[in-house]
Amino acid sequence: MARQDINRSGEMEVFVQVVERGGFSAAARVSRMTPSAVSKLVARLETRLGTRLVNRSTRKLLLTPEGRAFYERSVRILADMDEAERSAASLDNPRGLIRINTSAAYGTHVLSRILSRFLCDYPGISVEIVQTDLVVDLLAERADIAVRAGPMTSSSLIARKLGDTQLMIVASPDYLARHGTPVTANDLEHHCRLGFGYVRAFSDWDVPQGDGIVSVPVAGRVSASDGEALRHLAIGGTGLARLAAFTVREDIAAGRLVQVLDDPRTRRIEAFHAVYVGQGGHLPARIRVMLDFLSEHGRVS
Structure with missing residues (x-):
């Protein structure tokens, strides 16, 4: 040959x-x-x-x-x-399509607010966003970057941490007026606890009970596939929901939601990462600039 x-x-x-x-x-x-x-x-x-x-x-x-x-x-x-x-x-003018897989919460409350700035900075790049709270196979889904919540498991993926956020139990004022404000684990027995329709790393809620802490399973008549759906259900008075702090702070400030069962002993912190498949140290410029942008402007707290 x-x-x-x-x-x-x-x-x-x-x-x-x-x-x-x-x-x-x-x-x-x-x-x-x-x-x-x-x-x-x-x-x-x-x-x-x-x-x-x-x-x-x-x-x-x-x-x-x-x-x-x-x-x-x-x-x-x-x-x-x-x-x-x-x-x-020229690295100053990277081009191409970036496929991002992200949770609905991060996509709504973080990515949607900063993406216009990225697109202005990099006019040669286009972005395709898929929102799902499920953990996906980046190769199978042809995703360049995924933003994931929770602990990182060992894998071939490389991660950049985007910060930590507290998980808050919240409900609408209307719901609490009808069902009462829970103070202990026992109080949750008659409350609708909105949950996710799939297994998560932190599924049970840690809540105070006397001098101790107990884990309470999520139990309610409604579950959903993503945090944004749970947030809207909670605002609508359907039940209690445990959600990332960065997604509900504005609702709490506006009086749409109220935090309950807040105790320093039971505060659960969840990490967010931007993950991508390692390529032997060779990352396309379009992916590198997006990771740098998320590390600077897409952090959660």
Whole structure:
């Protein structure tokens, strides 16, 4: 095969993914190829180079010394190519589409208020937003960035923290006038506790009971798929809801909601992160500038 017919940079990118992802299947998902196609590509690469790059076993891949040297040179070459392309395109003018997956609460109360500024700063970038409180697979959903609440689990995702927020139990003045204001866990027995329609990291409510604290399960006739729906249900007088502080502060100040069962011993703090799939240290400029923008202007408290 003539050298000009070989996509050597493409082969390097796939090989780097094989090494960094630890296998053909994981590299295939990132490279949008089948595992067999990745395996054949590496085999062709080894044939052309005249040396074995990886030792295959049923459980894992091990680099040969030649494979390690080729991997390290490939990383440097790809980084140089990326730098050359960034210099040619100018990092001051990144272009392209960014797909953001975010909770309804963050999308409504934070992202929608700052996005116009980002679009003015970067006229070459367009943004597609999908709002859901469910944790999604970024690769399957073709999302570049996801904003997630709660503790980060170990995964291949890289995270930038966007702050911490208190979870507040709130209700409308009308609801409390009809059902009374709860003070202890026992008082919640006859209250409608609005919850999410899926399992969350912090599902039960920690509330005071005498000198101690008890965890009370969410129990009510209504549940919803996102925090914004629960917020509107609470404002409408349907029941009590536990929501992120940054989403209800304006409602509390305006008298639409009232915080109840606030006790220093039971205050639950929830972290927010912008997460993205690591790409061997190579992030497109459009994603990098959005992450920097969220870190500066999209923080919660």
